Amino acid sequence: MTSDATELPYAAVGELLSVSEALEAILSRVKPLPAEPVRIGEARGRVLASAARAVVDLPPFASSAMDGFAVRAEDTPGELPVVFRVAAGGPAQRPLAAGEAMGIATGGVVPEGADTVIPIEYVVDHDNKIEIREAAATGAHIRPRGGDLRAGDAVVEAGVRLGAAQLGALAAAGVAEVECALRPRAAVATTGTELRRPGEALGPGQIYEANGLILAAQLEGAGAVVELSEAVADDEDAHRSALERGLAADVLVTSGGVSVGPHDLVRQVEAELGVVEVFWRVAVKPGKPIAFGVRGETLVFGLPGNPVSALVGFELFVRPAVLALQGAADPRPRFRRGRLAAAARRNGGRDELIRARTSTDGDGVTVLDPLRGQESHMIGQAAGADALVLVPRGDGELPAGATVEYLALE
Ligand code: AMP
């Protein structure tokens, strides 16, 4: 499973969809959201809906790459009078004449007539004249106008998410505003009568609600605007009102209540509310009972309640959908390669994503050390992980040292 593979090497497993089949079933139902203009100061993490084009040449003029002296190469070596000192933002008022030098700062406009810059380290500066001992090469230490980008060039292509380098490039090229897909609106509804908020006292059989914050953090990291509501009790009326509210969003993500127990009501109530189920259950561990459906344009994800299942299911299925809604060019999970530090037993029927801690060995290879507690309720153990390692289904085990694919956790 590599980042650029669109068809991943999985086939259907019994009646369960494989991870890649489930992902394609989701992505084939995602329609990118419309675009809106966004000031670049507000555009971090947004995905470009159309290419952003340079307003100016970059650099906008031939500029010096060094602090030094602008001269004509043919006047070197030699002794030249310094007729002006060019500062960044303070260009010369006249061209450089034959036999002259101008002091120039990094970023200063190379005066007309000059064709080379001699770094300060290579001249003897007598204040109003300089000595140049060696012949200079034409064009040295000059950044040509447009050498980085030409006005009209695409600075950032459509489908790219804007991070530090992209935002810097847009600013440098004079782009003030870009077209970005709307941020998806995501509703999170956690289900379970047993769930309480941290800070409240736990009654018999109660636990603290964890998935809401997990999913809200992941959704926001993927670019969505999140509405997180109170945990929903396991009764049909409570489900009906919470889910109906959530279905107004572009993406509804629920946790819990998608297994086969008598209190697992999510799929049934969603069906009553008009959600058309696309699939239920995927050959993956953890997270097998995941459900996906649509109502109109709303994407509806039912993640299992165990916190690690919710976390993993999000990375495999929900994050790609949220990125695809924003028109991301490459929304699929970005698997990288590393080396397993300890053997990992394979599951006969399901691909498994195990939690691991990364480090780097002497050769610069990422080493993945599986955590001891791998059960899907063990969010406390998962807090020590920064990677999910893919252990493909099959017999036996992956030996220590095996090359594996993993997803980095944010
Ligand atoms: P469910 O998928 O509803 O059967 O839940 C599976 C397990 O996950 C049960 O032990 C639940 O108590 C637990 N669980 C469900 N939702 C949450 C949540 N939001 N936070 C923490 N644990 C949960």
Ligand code: MG
């Ligand atoms: Mg439940």
